[in-house]
Amino acid sequence: xxATTLFGLCGAALVGIGLYGLITNPEPLRKILxxxxxxxxxxxxxxxxxRRGAAAGLGGDPVPQAMVITAIVVAFAATAMAIALVQRxxxxxxxxxxxxDRSETGEExx
Amino acid sequence: xxxATALEATTADGxxxxxxxxxxxxxxxxxxxxxGRYAERIAAFLLPASLCVACIVFVKVWQSETSLSYxxxxxxxxxxxxxxxxxxxxxMMVAMAIVICLIGVFAHANFGSRAASVETxxxxxxxxxxxxxxxxxxxxxxxxxxxxxxxxxxxxTFAAVPLVCLDGRAETLQAALRYLLFALLxxxxxxxxxxxxxxxxxxxxxxxMSQRVQIEPATLAAATLMTVGLFAKxxxxxxxxxxPPAHAGAPAAASAVLSAVVVKGSFFLIVRxxxxxxxxxxxxxxxxxxxxxxxxxxxxxxxxxxxxKRLKLLIAYSTVAQIGYLFLMFPLAADPLHxxxxxxxxxxxxxxxxHATAKAxxxxxxxxxxxxxxxxxxxxxxxxxxxxPMTMFAFGLGGLCLIGLPPTGGFLAKxxxxxxxxxxxxxxxxxVIIAGGLLTSAYTxxxxxxxxxxxxxxxxxxxxxxxxxxxAALGLALLSxxxxxxxxxxxxxxxxxxxxxxxxxxx
Numbered sequence: 001x002x003a004t005t006l007f008g009l010c011g012a013a014l015v016g017i018g019l020y021g022l023i024t025n026p027e028p029l030r031k032i033l034x035x036x037x038x039x040x041x042x043x044x045x046x047x048x049x050x051r052r053g054a055a056a057g058l059g060g061d062p063v064p065q066a067m068v069i070t071a072i073v074v075a076f077a078a079t080a081m082a083i084a085l086v087q088r089x090x091x092x093x094x095x096x097x098x099x100x101d102r103s104e105t106g107e108e109x110x
Numbered sequence: 111x112x113x114a115t116a117l118e119a120t121t122a123d124g125x126x127x128x129x130x131x132x133x134x135x136x137x138x139x140x141x142x143x144x145x146g147r148y149a150e151r152i153a154a155f156l157l158p159a160s161l162c163v164a165c166i167v168f169v170k171v172w173q174s175e176t177s178l179s180y181x182x183x184x185x186x187x188x189x190x191x192x193x194x195x196x197x198x199x200x201x202m203m204v205a206m207a208i209v210i211c212l213i214g215v216f217a218h219a220n221f222g223s224r225a226a227s228v229e230t231x232x233x234x235x236x237x238x239x240x241x242x243x244x245x246x247x248x249x250x251x252x253x254x255x256x257x258x259x260x261x262x263x264x265x266x267t268f269a270a271v272p273l274v275c276l277d278g279r280a281e282t283l284q285a286a287l288r289y290l291l292f293a294l295l296x297x298x299x300x301x302x303x304x305x306x307x308x309x310x311x312x313x314x315x316x317x318x319m320s321q322r323v324q325i326e327p328a329t330l331a332a333a334t335l336m337t338v339g340l341f342a343k344x345x346x347x348x349x350x351x352x353x354p355p356a357h358a359g360a361p362a363a364a365s366a367v368l369s370a371v372v373v374k375g376s377f378f379l380i381v382r383x384x385x386x387x388x389x390x391x392x393x394x395x396x397x398x399x400x401x402x403x404x405x406x407x408x409x410x411x412x413x414x415x416x417x418x419k420r421l422k423l424l425i426a427y428s429t430v431a432q433i434g435y436l437f438l439m440f441p442l443a444a445d446p447l448h449x450x451x452x453x454x455x456x457x458x459x460x461x462x463x464x465h466a467t468a469k470a471x472x473x474x475x476x477x478x479x480x481x482x483x484x485x486x487x488x489x490x491x492x493x494x495x496x497x498x499p500m501t502m503f504a505f506g507l508g509g510l511c512l513i514g515l516p517p518t519g520g521f522l523a524k525x526x527x528x529x530x531x532x533x534x535x536x537x538x539x540x541x542v543i544i545a546g547g548l549l550t551s552a553y554t555x556x557x558x559x560x561x562x563x564x565x566x567x568x569x570x571x572x573x574x575x576x577x578x579x580x581x582a583a584l585g586l587a588l589l590s591x592x593x594x595x596x597x598x599x600x601x602x603x604x605x606x607x608x609x610x611x612x613x614x615x616x617x
Contacts (some may be wrong), residue, residue, distance in 0.1 A: 022295060028291070035294050035295070039298055042302050042305065045302065045305050045306075049308060064308060067308075071301055074260075077264075078264070078267075078294055082287065082290050082294070085286055088275075088283055089283045089284060092278070092280040093280045097284075
C-alpha cells in the first residue's frame, strides 16, 4: 500500500465517521463538528486526487489544490454561520436543540 | 450546451453574462459601503437592471438560436472557467428575474426603509440577501463548470438561510438551523462528487466532461452522491423535512423567494448534471427511482397539505408536492433513444417556471391575509374574500396553475409530461400526475370555499393592505396563467444549444 492509497483510505474513514455523527447526533453543535470532520475527509480526498494527477515535474496537480482552498473557505463560512445560529438559538430559548416538540420523529433524519 | 467547436471562444455579447452575475454583487457591496438604509433603493435600481440584462440575453439566444459563452480571463477550459447561456439558462434567468423583481415590489411594504431613518437589521438583510440570491441564481444558470456551480450553490444557501430567520423568533431560528444542516450535508456530498469526477476525467468543464464521460463505477458513485446532495437542497421527499417549517415561518416576501426561486437553483443543477455533464448515464432504473421519489413527494406532500390548519403551512407542503412534479421528467427522459426526450425536459422546466410564479403569488396572498386577519387559520378565513377580493383572486389563480387547468403554465407543463408518459409507454406516471392534480384542487377549493364563506363574527381588519402589494401578487398569478400561452411563442428557446440527437452513441 503506497502513501496515496493510505491517505485515500484515511479520507474515506473520516467521511464515514463524519457522516455517522452528522446523522445520529441530536445536538446541533455536535452535528456541526461532525460536518467539519466530514469536510476534512473530503479535503483529504482532494489532496489524494492532486497527488495522483502529479505530472510535468510538479509534485501534485495544482487544480484540486486550488479547489480545496475554496472549499475550506466555504466550509469555514458555513461553520461560522451555523455556530452563530446555534448561539442565537441558545440565547433565545436557553437550550440549543433543533428538535421541536411537534416533530420529534423528523429529528433523527436531520 | 454548445457543440465542441463553439467551446473555445467568447461569443459576441458574451460580456452580458458577466454583467448578469456582477450587477447584484455590485449592489451588495454598495449596500455595505453606503449603509443599510440605502439597500432598498440600490436593489430597486439593480434588480430591474438585472432583469433587463436577462431579457437581452434571452432575446439574443432566442433569435440567433445559438448559445452565448464567455471565457473568463481568456483562460480556456480545462484550466479556465467558461460561462455559457443556453436555452435552459436564459428561460430560467428571465423567469426568476421577473419573480424576484415582483417580490421586491411586494416587500417594499414590509422592508421599506427611508434614508433618513436609522438603519435596522431586517430590511438591510432582506435586500442584501435578495440581491445575493439574484446573483447566485444567475451564476447557477450560467456557470459552465461543476466547481463554479458548487460555489454558486453555496452562495445561494448562505443567502437563503438568513431569510428564514429574519424576525429572529426561536422557531424560525430552529428552522433556519435545520435548513442549514440539511444544506451543509447536501453541499458536502456535491463536493465529494466533484472531486471524484475531477479525479476520473481531469476536468470539471461540463462540455469537456460530456465528451469524456464513460459509464464506470467512479462516475456512477459521483453522480449519485451529487444527486442525493442536491435532493437534500431541493427538499425532494424524503429529504423535505426542513422545508415546511422554514418556508412557513419566514415573512411572506421571504417565503415567496425561498419557495419560488431558491429550490429551483439546486433543481437546475440536477438537470445540468444529468442532461449536460454526464448524458447517457441516466439509466432506466435510475430514472424510475428518481420518478418514484417524485411521485411519493406528490402524493405525500398533497395529502399532508390537505391536513394543515394554517394557510402558510398548507402552501409550504404544496411546495413539497410540486417539487415532485419536477422530478417526473427524469424517468420520462431517461431513455435517450426516445424522441420525447425534448418534451419531458420542456415540461419539467416549464413546471419549474410556472410553479415559481404561482407559488410566489400564493405566498404573497397568504402574507396579506395574515397581515389583515392577524392569523392564518384556514377554518377562520370566512369573509376574507369579500375584504380582500384581489388577494384571494390571486390565490385562486395560483391554485389553478398548480392544479394544471388550461390555459395556465401548469397545464402546459403537466400536459407535456402526460404526453411523454404516453409516448414512452409509462402509464403509471400519468396516474400520479392526475391524482396529484385532484388532490391539489381539493386543498385549493377548501381554502377558497372557506374564504368565500360568511364570517363567524364581523370581520375587523388589523391593518389596511396596500394596493400595490395586492397588485404584485395578482401580477404574478396572472403571469402563471398566461404562461400557458408560451406554447405559441418562445417555448422552442429551451432547446437552443441542446445536442440535435440525444447521446444515443453512449449506449
